[in-house]
Amino acid sequence: MKQYNTRAIMSSLLICGFVGMFSETALNIAISNLMVVFQISAATAQWLTTGFLLTLGILMPMTGLLLQWFTTRQLFIGSLVSSIAGTLIAALALNFEMLMVARVLQAAGMGLLIPLMFNTILVVYPPEKRGAAMGFVGLVIMFAPAIGPTVAGLLIEYLTWHYIFWLSLPFLIIGLLVGLKFLENVTEVTKPRIDLLSVVLSTIGFGGVVFGFSKAGEGAESWTNPAVVFPIVIGLVALVLFILRQVFMNEPMMDLGVFKYPMYNVGLLMVLACMMIILSSMIILPMFLQNGMKLSAFTAGLMLLPGSALNGILSPRMGSLFDKYGPKWLVISGLVIVAIMLWLLSGISSSSSIAFIVALHIGLMVGISMVWMPAQTNGLNQLPPELYPHGTAVMNTLQQVAGAIGTTIAIIILTSGMEKYMSESSAPTKPAEMANAMTLGSQNVFLFAMIVTLISLVLAFFIRRVIVNHAAMNSVH
Known part of the structure; x- marks a missing residue:
């Protein structure tokens, strides 16, 4: 197997991935601020998020094809030019339309970069070291979106929302320069018919x-x-x-032959379940903290930071444990922890202590870190090298879809729970009753996430470690 400067390659990809994921969520905190500045409605402002997700949803399925049409360096440069242009336009944005164009450019950059990151790891790392490498991707995918709202909250409080993008810009430029110097072409360009x-x-x-x-x-x-x-x-x-x-x-264009591999399917289902659990809790918990417990957005952001930070920090560690012991007991233990935390979260109320909720969120995020990367890496390991681009494209695309569906289900369960409570309330206009309705709706969402977790737990007993055929690997390189 060819030797690569894996440290430098990973550094450039991870810096850029981190900044991209950071700006994806950082803007969410600024949405109410932007509604005032640009004089737009909530539905219009929501397009800054929907447009981002939509661009990813459209681009991700094509990445399997793009990875076979362009070299690693070409895709990396294309992704970074798009991200840098988007970030610069966003930093200078004078109106909503300008910011919207910027978001689409940023999303296009991320839509190329994330599959490229997964594919590069599969090519440059031998199977026994992939877990730890994937763990670092986990750190980016989980930690960057988690600190986004907290950092953005600080920037908006003391500067303006433009600084979310001014802060990101130098890091993207550094990432591009490191990549230009060290990133090698690691994939074969076969140019299949489009x-x-x-x-x-x-x-x-x-x-x-x-x-x-x-x-x-x-x-x-x-x-x-x-x-x-x-x-x-x-x-x-x-x-x-x-x-x-x-x-x-x-x-x-997207080789569905990846579904012939049972461990890939199990890994994929685990990743989609994690995505739904994380997104439903990441949306509902801040809403509950702000509307149910009447805390400020900044306090809510700070409360969720320890769990998300720990998830990111533990991701590489879990990857190393996966390399050593395989996925089964890591994933099963992780899902048990997640189920217990969600069960306890389904009992929280406006009188619950802040420390208790922070502890539950930490437990939830630690559990997720034990499931996500080990299941994903084990699944991708089963694929033959020629299916790597397709395997990562299918996984990344379905994650976007699962994310959109998970968010929607969470909002629907929350709203219907609140409406049911209000319809039976004798004083529906009282703030205390509004908070109680929010509490009931949130509890229902956590119960839904717990059911998803328990179904995943049954599935986890079928997971087994993939033994990679090294002879086949070496013949490809």
């Missing part, structure tokens, strides 16, 4: 589903609204046609 119909079907399919669910997740649109129903229905029809087309093509 099937335009597949591209169109995938764009309408994944784009429609992500858009429809994101719309429903805003809470303002009901399930009967055509703006929600039409995109999802059209998206699902396009996805069925896309899948049928991929199955019958000699050189599919």
Whole structure:
């Protein structure tokens, strides 16, 4: 197997990934501020998030193809140029439209970078060292979005929201320079035929589903609204046609042959479950802390920081444990911890102590770190090298879809719980009753996340360590 300067390659990818993920969530805290500055409605402001997710949902399915059409360096430079341009435009944005264009450019950069990061790890690290390397990606994927709101809260309090982007810019430029110096071309460019119909079907399919669910997740649109129903229905029809087309093509855009590998499927389901659990709790917990317990946004952000930071810090450690002992007991223990934490969270109320909620969130995030990267790495390890681009493309795409669906389900459960409480309340206008309704809705969301966890726990007993065929690996390199 060829020797690479893995430390330098990983440094450039991780710096850029970290900054990209940071700015994705940092802007969420600024949304109410931006509504005042740009004089826009909540539904319009929500597009800064929906547009970002939509761009990822459309671009991710194509990354398997792009990884075979362009060299590692070309994709890296393309992704960074897009991210830097987006960040600079956002820092200078004078109106909503300018900021919206910036978000789409940033999302395009991230949509290329994340699959590139996973694919590069699969190529440059031998299987017995992949866990730790994937753990560092876990640190980026979990820790950066977690500190985003806290840092943004500070910047907005003392400077302006523009500084979220001015802060990110130098790091992206450093990442680009490190990558230009050390990043090597690690993948083979085979230039498979591009099937335009597949591209169109995938764009309408994944784009429609992500858009429809994101719309429903805003809470303002009901399930009967055509703006929600039409995109999802059209998206699902396009996805069925896309899948049928991929199955019958000699050189599919997204090779669904990855689903022939049982441990890949188990790993994928675990990742999607983690995504839904994390997103539903990351959305509902801050809302509960602010509306149920009447804490400030900054306090809520600080309360969630220890758990998210610990999740990021432990990710590489869990990766090393996976390299040593395999995935099974790590994943099972992690899911047991997650289930217990969610069960306790489903009993919190406005009188719960801050320390208790922080402790539960820490437990939840530690449990997730034991499940996510080990299950993902084990699944990808089972694929033959020629399926690496497709395996990472499928996983990253479905994560976006699971994220949009998980968010929506959480908002729907929360809203219906609140409405049920209010309809039975004798004084629905009292602030105390509003807080109680928020509490009941939040408890229901944590129960839903716990059910997802228990289903995953049953599945975890089927996970087994993948033994990689080194001869096959070496013949590829």
